[in-house]
Amino acid sequence: MSNNVRPVDEQEFEQQVLRSDSPVLVDFWAPWCSPCLRMAPVFDAAAARHAGAAVFFKVNIDDNPSLIGRHGIQSIPTLILFKGGVEKDRLIGTADLEAISEVIGRHAPAEVRPEGEARS
Numbered sequence: 001m002s003n004n005v006r007p008v009d010e011q012e013f014e015q016q017v018l019r020s021d022s023p024v025l026v027d028f029w030a031p032w033c034s035p036c037l038r039m040a041p042v043f044d045a046a047a048a049r050h051a052g053a054a055v056f057f058k059v060n061i062d063d064n065p066s067l068i069g070r071h072g073i074q075s076i077p078t079l080i081l082f083k084g085g086v087e088k089d090r091l092i093g094t095a096d097l098e099a100i101s102e103v104i105g106r107h108a109p110a111e112v113r114p115e116g117e118a119r120s
Contacts, residue, residue, distance in 0.1 A: 002048060004044070004051050004056055005043060005044055005047045005056045005058055006056070006058070007059075008026070009059070009063065010064045010066050010067055013059070017057060017082055018085040019085060023082070023104065023108050024054060024055045024057060024082045025055070025056050025057070025080070025103070026057045026058070026059055026079065026080050026081075026082065027043050027056075027057070027059070028059050028067070028068070028071070028073050028077065028078045029059070029061065029076055030061050035076075038094060039077050039094045042096060042097055042100065043056065043058070043100070046100040049097070049101065050101065053108035053109070054081070054104050061076060071087070074092075075093070078090065079091040079100065079103070081103050081107055083107050088106075088107050089103045089106065091103060
């Protein structure tokens with residue numbers, strides 16, 4: 001996990017994710033999930049690319065089972081972008097850097113987006 005990605009658990013989820021002033025992208029994953037492990041470096045790269053535009057967290061579903069039902073997680077990996085405490089976007093399955101960047105670009109304030117990324 002990179003410096004731009006932090007784990008979050010059930011106790012911290014509301015404060016860190018739902019009450020954040022910034023857009024928050026959460027990766028719901030598990031250590032036994034091969035697609036999750038393959039996507040981890042892509043999620044880290046997205047976090048590095050979009051540092052300042054969004055906050056990045058990972059939720060290990062094995063350690064935080066109540067979050068699965070609360071957020072309708074039916075398969076992993078699942079990425080959910082929250083803004084203002086509300087789910088705004090969701091990617092299910094592995095995603096590439098461009099797909100993740102597109103989701104963030106739709107919800108991040110223009111003034112903190114990396115150069116060259118236009119608002120959709």
